[in-house]
Amino acid sequence: MDYKKQLAKLIALDGFSQGEIESYITPAAEVAFGDFSLPCFRFSKALKKAPNAIASELAASISAKLPDFLKAVGAVGGYLNFTLDRERAAGVALDEVLTKGAAYGESGEGKGKTVCIDYSSINIAKPFHIGHLGTTVIGAALYRIHKKLGYNTVGINHLGDFGTQFGKLIVAYKLWGDKRGIEADGLRALVDIYVRFHKEEETSPALTDEAREWFLKIEKKDPEALELFHFFKDTTMKEVEKTYERLGVTFDSYAGESFYNDKMQPVIDELKAKNLLTVSDGASIVDLTEYGMPPCLILRSDGASLYATRDLATAFYRKNTYNFDKCLYVVAYQQNLHFKQVFKVVELMGHDFYKDMIHVAYGMVSLEDGAMSTRKGNMVYLSDVLDKAKEKSLAIIREKSPDIKDAESIAEAVGVGAVIFSALVNNRIKDNVFSYDKILNFDGETGPYLQYTYARCNSIVEKAGIESKTAPDLSSVAGEEAYAVVKLLTEYPEVLRSAKEAYEPSFVTRYLIDLAQAYNKFYFENRVLDENASVRAARVRLTKAVKLVLKSGFEILGIQAVEHM
């Protein structure tokens, strides 16, 4: 039920439209004030009346014929306060959640619209490390939020599978690599020889030239070079797939850099045809000084394409292939300028869809002792973090629930959940210093806290057994703690919408924390499995609704719901 709209209908003020009044109505700041408030200060000047007088008069006229969903209307210090009939509101809210079930929160707003989401975008033959966690889980969460809201979604892993590093890797492999070792150790063996190459390159510059030659061979589709390239790629993918699976992350497309290799020429031709390319220091650029930006480099002085060239080709390909209504790039904020430039170039080329491309920037992860560097071998593998989190979780389970079944799989769900949660709890723009202490803390606002609350709900629902026919006593879910839970339950659909609007999965995470806290508070103050059957019926329904919304939120974030822990 849309209370704001209903409330706005009750209010008539000269010169202010219904919609305007509705937009001014806010949730009440405090329980004592009721459920919704309308600050009347802004009407004061136009109506030539004191805010308090306006509020009082409105309160009086609405009280005269109080609609049945309202309990009371009052005026305090210039605010018009509305108090809902909480029993009724609780009943309506619980009915809605439980009737809709897993579909609660869904909407048709995205019907017929397509959203492409570019996330994770790992590099082949490089470690899948803690720095990739953000883009991977933020992108996956945005993917699911859009899906929930009815959008047609395309998840794209724009693989870093092109560039001179593959030449380097071939040289390194030929010198020190061994196929069986790599097949056995996978990615780490590849990274090892890559790191070694960079060390030796410093003293033997000839290696660099050799690497460049091998890279050219890849481009020219030399069979040996291609075979090795695919070997590296397969080795990497085989391994990262495991991590994606643990994180519950999927993609619809793996079209990466190499995929666009033959798709750049048309872009260059179009730029030329539209007179956007100028030559500067031998390189071809799009001049953007008029827009307060440095030039966008399209072709190197040796004629080779660049990052922006590839991203332009990518943008056109995606537009032509998916005809997206929106294309999100979940990429670190270091690339703010790059995307601003690319989007501007698309605009200058005269394509309207430039405004549908959005750079969803996120903060960077560093280590306590500085930045991560693959070449220096100074990084933390994501799979190690997941393993440690699982280990920690397993230790806690052994201690607290020694008799539990499926300890291993619960530990996996809880450990991985804790890691995902940590990447989705803060606003995405925040930088993050990685530490095991932080990520392995399972107390307070954490993934395990959410999962624990879910398991608690489940346990109660299990004990409650089959739903009784007794009519629920709604007064038992209209008390302070219970009603706080009810209110939060009604907010879930709006939380999803605003999370989508702001491209902020953290809105969902925060919301789930609020919901869990509110429920736990309720749990300690009220007995769900009460002797009174109608009280019990109402509170079990509340518990079921919380369980359901928690699970729905978990699915958005990629956290697994465990029934027991």
Add this chain to the structure above:
RNA sequence: GAGCCUGUAGCUCAGCUGGAUAGAGCAACGGCCUUCUAAGCCGUUUGCCGGGGGUUCAAAUCCCUUCAGGCUCGCCA
């Protein structure tokens, strides 16, 4: 030098499309398991919302300015 981002409790952060006394978690201390999961709950303590101006009935929130930190700024991606 320019552009963008960040600055809120000892620490990590919510709140920022302006609204009523600025909120959580961690850490610290104290309490609560013979009743539904103590990975939990309750209580105590903590704030020049970086500083200064301005707009407004009302500013952590908007504008200007300033300081501190981060990122980026032509042939890497």
